[in-house]
Amino acid sequence: MHLYIHGGQVIDGTGEVPFAASVLVRDDKIVAVGQEADQQVMHLDQVKRIDASGLTVMPGLIDSHCHLSFDDASSNLEIFHQRRNALSALVASYNAKKVLRAGVTSILDPDSVFANSLDLRDAINAGYVEGPRMACGAYALITGVGGTAGNLIADEGVTGYYRVVHGENEIIREVRRQIKEGVDWIKVHVSGVVPHYAHLGERCSWSQKELDLVCEVAHDMGVPVMGHCRGAEAVKRAVKADFDMLFHATGMDEEAVKAVIDKRIPVCPSLTFQANIADFGAQIGTSQALIDLFKNEIQESVEPMKRLIAAGVPLICGSESGFTAVPYGDWHHREMEVFVKYFGMTPLQAIRSATADNAFAMKMSGELGLIKPGCYADILCIEGDPSQQISLLGETRLIHHVIKNGQQLDLSPLPAHTRLSGWHIPTMGQRISKSAVMPAFN
Numbered sequence: 001m002h003l004y005i006h007g008g009q010v011i012d013g014t015g016e017v018p019f020a021a022s023v024l025v026r027d028d029k030i031v032a033v034g035q036e037a038d039q040q041v042m043h044l045d046q047v048k049r050i051d052a053s054g055l056t057v058m059p060g061l062i063d064s065h066c067h068l069s070f071d072d073a074s075s076n077l078e079i080f081h082q083r084r085n086a087l088s089a090l091v092a093s094y095n096a097k098k099v100l101r102a103g104v105t106s107i108l109d110p111d112s113v114f115a116n117s118l119d120l121r122d123a124i125n126a127g128y129v130e131g132p133r134m135a136c137g138a139y140a141l142i143t144g145v146g147g148t149a150g151n152l153i154a155d156e157g158v159t160g161y162y163r164v165v166h167g168e169n170e171i172i173r174e175v176r177r178q179i180k181e182g183v184d185w186i187k188v189h190v191s192g193v194v195p196h197y198a199h200l201g202e203r204c205s206w207s208q209k210e211l212d213l214v215c216e217v218a219h220d221m222g223v224p225v226m227g228h229c230r231g232a233e234a235v236k237r238a239v240k241a242d243f244d245m246l247f248h249a250t251g252m253d254e255e256a257v258k259a260v261i262d263k264r265i266p267v268c269p270s271l272t273f274q275a276n277i278a279d280f281g282a283q284i285g286t287s288q289a290l291i292d293l294f295k296n297e298i299q300e301s302v303e304p305m306k307r308l309i310a311a312g313v314p315l316i317c318g319s320e321s322g323f324t325a326v327p328y329g330d331w332h333h334r335e336m337e338v339f340v341k342y343f344g345m346t347p348l349q350a351i352r353s354a355t356a357d358n359a360f361a362m363k364m365s366g367e368l369g370l371i372k373p374g375c376y377a378d379i380l381c382i383e384g385d386p387s388q389q390i391s392l393l394g395e396t397r398l399i400h401h402v403i404k405n406g407q408q409l410d411l412s413p414l415p416a417h418t419r420l421s422g423w424h425i426p427t428m429g430q431r432i433s434k435s436a437v438m439p440a441f442n
């Protein structure tokens, strides 16, 4: 089956300026672009045609940091203790369709509750469920010292999206178990907040030897390793251990920046969460202290990230959707805005990050995220020119067609749903201070 998209302006994902061209798709691949496509189509009988006049034709977006199983959680507490395995997988399959409707045809899901993103990925690939292409980690590996959720981290075992590992045997065993289960990546929370020392911020919670071991065991089986790293020490140790991709990488010092540049390790800053709280926190009742903290995290990233970009280190684009501050479907484009606004990228560079460069996170570099013959036909047709205005990519109403694997998707609105009982953190309401409820007694 052939699909012929004609009359549009193509953004090919390489960073090239848009050009007028048709795109010819056969089955799941792009087979020709431009005049070649126009010529080939004349000899074909069965062709589905899409008139893309006035539209930009570009690779489907890739979101390299999207937790599909979290269901727009408000906190770790909710993720760790309020969720059920099968129900969260079913809910994730609904949210997967929201993601598609935002023009996102691929995601990297770094860690998930009950590691059920692996099941969703396989169900999508087999055609049982409609959703984006997925690359997955399973449980994030974490040490018992506190990790990213402070006191909420248990002393051992699995909770929510993580597994605590103690010592070499447990590290080897868990990495191999996850590889057997089918992970695309091993995820490690290299840094975290140690509860009693929270004032020191996130710190490296692994020894060099332990991180080396994770990489040794994973790489031996050909599986890459990605790390959540905040703070210079976490970045330096992860780089030294041979991590393949870093998330956040905020708080880098001179030495950390140099280490990342030397090995050209792709970095996924994932600052959408912070940017949303910084810009909209005041409207939703976030404390000023938290707003300032997140503003600061963005600001302190500006210089280091600019240096990585100048040195040719790929910035990977991921929104960290899956939380109330970054709900599915709404903000997958936002990281591109952050790259443009704070890191000085042009919109075309930001689009390359979210398409061709992000294919690395899907382990599909060179075959995804490009409008080129031979690449997978994941294509977005959108009104207007995102190379002039990156925010257009956040306007779902402008999206006319989304094509994944050569198949045009049905973008009709999803059915509404109610709240699941027992799914969110129950609350008895605000603090009942006597002065607030019985002012007469003051």
Ligand SMILES: [Zn+2]
Pocket: 065, 067, 110, 320
């Ligand atoms: Zn994450």
